[in-house]
Amino acid sequence: MSEPFEPKITAFVCTYCTYAGADLAGTSRLKYAPNVRIIRLPCTGRISPMFILKALQKGADGILISGCHPGDCHFTHGNYHARRRWMVFRALLSFTGIPEERIKYSWISAAEGLKFADLINNITEDIRKLGPFDQYHKLIEETQAQASL
Amino acid sequence: MSIEQQYRTRAKELLSAGEVKMVIGYGAGTTAERRRPLFITSPDETERLVLDSACIANLSGYLVTEGLLSDEKRVAVFLRPEGIRALNVLAAEAQLDPLQVVIIGFDLPKGELKALQGSSVDDFTALLGALKESTPDVDGRELLEKIEKMSPEERFAFWQEEFSKCIKCYACRQACPMCYCRRCIVDSNQPQWVNTSSHTLGNFEWNIVRAFHLSGRCVECGNCDRACPVNIPLRLINRKMAQEVLDSFNHFAGTSKTQEPVLASFKKDDSETFIL
Numbered sequence: 001m002s003e004p005f006e007p008k009i010t011a012f013v014c015t016y017c018t019y020a021g022a023d024l025a026g027t028s029r030l031k032y033a034p035n036v037r038i039i040r041l042p043c044t045g046r047i048s049p050m051f052i053l054k055a056l057q058k059g060a061d062g063i064l065i066s067g068c069h070p071g072d073c074h075f076t077h078g079n080y081h082a083r084r085r086w087m088v089f090r091a092l093l094s095f096t097g098i099p100e101e102r103i104k105y106s107w108i109s110a111a112e113g114l115k116f117a118d119l120i121n122n123i124t125e126d127i128r129k130l131g132p133f134d135q136y137h138k139l140i141e142e143t144q145a146q147a148s149l
Numbered sequence: 150m151s152i153e154q155q156y157r158t159r160a161k162e163l164l165s166a167g168e169v170k171m172v173i174g175y176g177a178g179t180t181a182e183r184r185r186p187l188f189i190t191s192p193d194e195t196e197r198l199v200l201d202s203a204c205i206a207n208l209s210g211y212l213v214t215e216g217l218l219s220d221e222k223r224v225a226v227f228l229r230p231e232g233i234r235a236l237n238v239l240a241a242e243a244q245l246d247p248l249q250v251v252i253i254g255f256d257l258p259k260g261e262l263k264a265l266q267g268s269s270v271d272d273f274t275a276l277l278g279a280l281k282e283s284t285p286d287v288d289g290r291e292l293l294e295k296i297e298k299m300s301p302e303e304r305f306a307f308w309q310e311e312f313s314k315c316i317k318c319y320a321c322r323q324a325c326p327m328c329y330c331r332r333c334i335v336d337s338n339q340p341q342w343v344n345t346s347s348h349t350l351g352n353f354e355w356n357i358v359r360a361f362h363l364s365g366r367c368v369e370c371g372n373c374d375r376a377c378p379v380n381i382p383l384r385l386i387n388r389k390m391a392q393e394v395l396d397s398f399n400h401f402a403g404t405s406k407t408q409e410p411v412l413a414s415f416k417k418d419d420s421e422t423f424i425l
């Protein structure tokens with residue numbers, strides 16, 4: 001019997017807001033799905049679109065990008081720059097067939113531990129329903145196959 | 150006098166008067182329908198210049214050849230409106246000083262050669278502004294619309310099929326005037342962002358990265374599309390992204406030499422309907 005599908009989700013978060021929000025969720029002892037691997041970065045402005053591609057390359061089924069609300073950025077406008085980049089990158093991924101539902105974006109402040117926990121639960125459920133990202137996983141498998149000469 | 154002859158004379162005058170040190174134009178190619186770039190430094194050679202409906206390549210990329218403009222002398226170059234836009238993008242990104250470039254402008258509406266008046270980027274502001282308002286007549290529009298209507302799975306399958314043909318020759322990168330980075334992200338191996346094997350995965354990643362780096366900068370000159378040896382329809386991705394930045398940010402690349410790069414600027418009220 002095969003194991004039930006557990007989605008792998010990678011979250012790229014900024015340290016000043018969303019990471020602190022995740023911390024608050026922890027210290028408040030809120031339970032949330034264990035499917036997410038959090039990667040902490042100094043600012044949403046540092047979250048390069050390459051990170052999204054890298055996470056997919058390593059087999060992620062879903063991705064979350066999250067940072068400070070507009071106006072709250074520790075570096076004043078890193079998140080405004082990031083937002084433009086996401087808009088463009090998102091359109092590009094969608095055009096090449098990488099489903100929009102697999103890559104989510106959010107603003108979560110240091111005070112929003114509850115929002116963080118809820119969001120992780122919801123995203124995990126959504127991705128669970130979508131199932132593994134088979135189309136992409138097949139491309140990964142192809143690179144791992146033994147060379148036959 | 151034909152436009153070709155007029156422009157040869159103009160190139161000759163510019164060189165003889167010492168106004169420019171070089172003219173970058175087109176010369177005869179290996180077959181009757183092909184043209185190749187020609188770099189002319191002496192007035193006697195200007196008779197070799199060719200100008201006709203086969204002169205489609207965007208020559209602006211040669212301007213950022215290392216050291217070419219570093220002596221502050223001027224260079225003249227044959228450019229179509231897309232080439233002038235590319236020149237503006239390069240100027241806005243501080244890659245060159247547009248005052249060092251003398252434009253010999255022409256256009257090919259419906260394959261008919263037409264001369265363009267003006268010699269410096271600012272002389273073409275009205276023309277480029279009008280271009281922004283026009284609907285470009287792109288080859289493959291129907292296919293683009295078809296792809297937009299597909300489901301994500303179908304789109305993925307479509308591009309998987311196309312990208313599986315890519316041989317990572319990077320001809321598309323070499324041909325693009327905007328791909329001037331000394332070290333391209335795909336050549337970086339610490340960390341290695343893009344899978345370098347010839348499998349579809351790395352090809353997919355490479356093509357996404359290429360398109361992203363050109364979003365809001367691409368002028369749709371078609372150099373990349375024509376350079377691709379396996380005929381991947383790169384024009385479709387370029388078009389899609391140009392449309393995206395136009396719709397989202399009212400940005401049309403290369404309308405002026407001081408235009409803010411779209412992904413290096415922002416507005417506080419940029420749309421964010423997709424952010425939870």
Ligand code: SF4
Nearest residue numbers: 325367370371372373
């Ligand atoms: S991406 Fe292609 S069409 Fe766009 S500017 Fe570069 S070469 Fe021209």
Ligand code: SF4
Nearest residue numbers: 315316318319321377
């Ligand atoms: S020119 Fe075509 S085959 Fe070569 S790297 Fe670009 S997309 Fe791939």
